Amino acid sequence: xxxxxxxxxxxxxxxxxxxxxxxxxxxxxxxxxxxxxxxxxxxxxxxxxxxxxxxxxxxxxxxxxxxxxxxxxxxxxxxxxxxxxxxxxxxxxxxxxxxxxxxxxxxxxxxxxxxxxxxxxxxxxxxxxxxxxxxxxxxxxxxxxxxxxxxxxxxxxxxxxxxxxxxxxxxxxxxxxxxxxxxxxxxxxxxxxxxxxxxxxxxxxxxxxxxxxxxxxxxxxxxxxxxxxxxxxxxxxxxxxxxxxxxxxxxxxxxxxxxxxxxxxxxxxxxxxxxxxxxxxxxxxxxxxxxxxxxxxxxxxxxxxxxxxxxxxxxxxxxxxxxxxxxxxxxxxxxxxxxxxxxxxxxxxxxxxxxxxxxxxxxxxxxxxxxxxxxxxxxxxxxxxxxxxxxxxxxxxxxxxxxxxxxxxxxxxxxxxxxxxxxxxxxxxxxxxxxxxxxxxxxxxxxxxxxxxxxxx
Numbered sequence: 001x002x003x004x005x006x007x008x009x010x011x012x013x014x015x016x017x018x019x020x021x022x023x024x025x026x027x028x029x030x031x032x033x034x035x036x037x038x039x040x041x042x043x044x045x046x047x048x049x050x051x052x053x054x055x056x057x058x059x060x061x062x063x064x065x066x067x068x069x070x071x072x073x074x075x076x077x078x079x080x081x082x083x084x085x086x087x088x089x090x091x092x093x094x095x096x097x098x099x100x101x102x103x104x105x106x107x108x109x110x111x112x113x114x115x116x117x118x119x120x121x122x123x124x125x126x127x128x129x130x131x132x133x134x135x136x137x138x139x140x141x142x143x144x145x146x147x148x149x150x151x152x153x154x155x156x157x158x159x160x161x162x163x164x165x166x167x168x169x170x171x172x173x174x175x176x177x178x179x180x181x182x183x184x185x186x187x188x189x190x191x192x193x194x195x196x197x198x199x200x201x202x203x204x205x206x207x208x209x210x211x212x213x214x215x216x217x218x219x220x221x222x223x224x225x226x227x228x229x230x231x232x233x234x235x236x237x238x239x240x241x242x243x244x245x246x247x248x249x250x251x252x253x254x255x256x257x258x259x260x261x262x263x264x265x266x267x268x269x270x271x272x273x274x275x276x277x278x279x280x281x282x283x284x285x286x287x288x289x290x291x292x293x294x295x296x297x298x299x300x301x302x303x304x305x306x307x308x309x310x311x312x313x314x315x316x317x318x319x320x321x322x323x324x325x326x327x328x329x330x331x332x333x334x335x336x337x338x339x340x341x342x343x344x345x346x347x348x349x350x351x352x353x354x355x356x357x358x359x360x361x362x363x364x365x366x367x368x369x370x371x372x373x374x375x376x377x378x379x380x381x382x383x384x385x386x387x388x389x390x391x392x393x394x395x396x397x398x399x400x401x402x403x404x405x406x407x408x409x410x411x412x413x414x415x416x417x418x419x420x421x422x423x424x425x426x427x428x429x430x431x432x433x434x435x436x437x438x439x440x441x442x443x444x445x446x447x448x449x450x451x452x453x454x455x456x457x
Contacts, residue, residue: 036075037069040066052120062104063091064093092106100194103119139432139433142161142162143162143436144188146164148188150438154443154447156453160200160287161198161199162434163188163202168219185246198247200248200249209381212318213253224274230270234277235281250289254271254274279308288310289312294314295320315341320332322411323374326374329368330411331363331413351428358452360384361437361440368407384437388401388410389442398414399411415451425456
């Protein structure tokens with residue numbers, strides 16, 4: 001009997017201990033809540049920090065199937081696309097369909113706590129997708145450089161965009177690799193077309209930092225004077241516009257600055273022939289523009305010769321009077337210089353064929369001579385407007401930032417000056433304005449493009 005009682009006591013004690021352990025585990029779990037986690041060897045690549053947008057072709061799929069979630073088996077996993085729940089469970093696949101921006105977000109929840117990660121993707125438009133250009137009164141062109149950075153682009157503030165993705169190389173061949181890297185041309189065209197903005201392909205030889213052809217270069221000019229190479233360039237432009245659904249082409253600075261004046265004259269004549277052949281190949285539906293100089297070489301272009309361009313881009317943003325040994329420090333793109341440059345072309349072409357250039361870059365001096373003038377051809381450089389504002393956030397309403405030691409400084413166009421220039425363009429009834437380079441502009445109310453658009457609209 002005593003053995004039975006002892007056995008019962010042991011069983012009771014064991015059950016009591018087990019019960020206590022179970023209650024203790026529950027208590028500890030309650031008091032020490034697990035924080036859900038999203039794990040996996042490829043988390044950093046799937047959800048990079050900082051987040052980088054991945055560009056997808058229609059039909060491409062991203063599979064999220066290697067992630068792990070803890071505490072295992074007890075986490076509620078929800079997938080959202082643009083904040084709309086689309087799936088549950090630990091695995092998910094996103095297939096690109098309609099063009100546009102998408103944020104893919106995964107949320108892992110446990111015991112009242114939720115953690116999340118996200119990935120941004122942009123889906124390209126299918127080849128040949130039509131679009132409807134938005135209406136406009138005045139052209140506001142953002143002229144992007146070869147990197148095609150549209151981080152600060154506000155598509156509501158532009159009517160057209162040119163992407164300088166075309167480079168005529170030493171062999172006289174059109175190199176569009178800058179636009180193909182990362183599907184940049186496709187991304188720009190899709191985003192622009194979604195906003196009703198036509199996109200042009202900018203074509204040039206190698207340019208200097210201020211958007212002028214490298215002095216005494218002759219790569220583009222030689223190709224244009226060669227009948228075979230010129231025909232190949234016409235076909236290459238036509239093919240690329242069709243391939244990437246682009247709306248036209250700008251011919252930029254086709255070697256118009258050479259030591260031998262006759263070379264410059266011949267290059268400019270060949271440029272007109274090139275434009276006429278482009279028009280014959282592209283038809284009337286494509287936009288053809290030409291970036292033109294305001295120095296003595298402008299006389300090589302005539303109204304009759306420019307009959308096949310929709311408009312010209314007047315490079316009215318670099319006087320050249322403030323760079324070089326002994327030149328006085330100053331703004332290379334002041335109001336008066338722009339007015340003079342624009343009026344130079346006003347005497348040559350109808351107003352509705354003239355788009356005037358405005359810079360989104362500053363001239364930064366790095367050394368001066370004994371007289372306080374620019375020291376040499378290497379004692380200055382160019383700095384993007386957005387970088388000026390990074391260094392001097394309140395400089396958006398100025399035209400000059402003083403550096404140390406004096407009189408070193410950065411000269412540039414701030415919002416008030418650009419607004420004044422746009423006011424002249426509107427009052428004079430020119431077709432519009434373009435910003436070189438659009439990549440260099442800032443965002444929000446400090447944007448030069450926005451200042452132009454708000455004035456011209």
